[in-house]
Amino acid sequence: MSIIFQSLSRTVIAGIVILALLLFFVGNGLTNGVAHAIGLRWLHVGSGVMWIGLLWYFNFVQIPSMPKIPDEQKPAISKVIAPAALFWFRWSALATVVTGLLVAWNAHYLVQALTLADPARTIGIGMWLALLMAFNVWFIIWPNQKKALGIVVVEAAEKAKAARMAMLTSRFNTMLSVAMLYCMVAQQNGGL
Template sequence: MRSVIIKLIESLGKFGLDKLERALIFGAILVTLLAFVTGSIQLNLSWASFFFRWLHVISGVMWIGLLWYFNFVQIPSMPKIPDEQKPAIGKVIAPTALFWFRWAALSTLVTGLIVATLQGYVVQALLLGLLKGGSTTYIGVGMWLGLIMAYNVWMIIWPNQKKALGLVEATDDEKKAAARIAMLTSRFNTALSIPMLYFMVAAQNAG
């Protein structure tokens, strides 16, 4: 079984799937074909709400995945990396990861608000369902935590990371201070991500 899968993957490599953009195009074509074949596409408001929820999930996976990559992998690994190799992280990997990180955060926020609007609960959710409990309160708590996290990404983490990585002019002391602020804020967002994900799931399953 494994050898068959490996041969299939190798054959797909002939179509240039070693390039990320082609893999993404292949994925988009595949989901479109499967959606039409299974009849899951229905051009109505309900399907539009589902479509934006799907985009919301994809964006959230990218956002939280990168948040956890920074906190579980990159930050703990930096002290173990020889000084001569650290510029590869700061000059190449980190800026690219931060690009996808911040835009995924914004996409998660926007698509989530679109879903809440299409479903008709955006106002009640932002009011936390007036704390009556149930799915509207749960999704509201998740939304507010997500809003705080997205604000932290754009207004604290990214401005300080630009200083820390030398993307904007800053003294050595300013870079050091900015790196610590960005790290602590990222840690704070990691902590918030745990209840945020809990309440997002609770809104669908514990209401």
């Protein structure tokens, strides 16, 4: 059994096998349409957990911990951990947005949500917050993080300025994530 947990890919595959068994034994009464809707929502929630989980990791763990890390150990963060985390961060943001739009399209409320019309106003607010946050990830945080981490070589002053801009924008996204997550939960439970 421990061989499963020695590899992330084997662990994820085992999780998928457990899900498949669960669906086979418990979910055999699902129609194709319902299974499709659940599958889209599962992908949306999974990518959202990855995205917001990493956002909160950066803001609650990595950023506050950096001043406590000895200078000789900081390259492990900036050269190894942060670039890998930022890879998953930006692609999970995109996956969350795409799957969210697909969920709304599939459930026939995309236009109402994007125009903030009833009965999808609450989820629409959450969608607009998520779209703004994803924009920030791709067009403010990531370009500035590339400078801050030395992926793009810049002068020291520009590197410091880029690090600050990435941090402030990440904090802005953390602030928006609170309301965005509330909107997601509130909509499926009767609105605001």
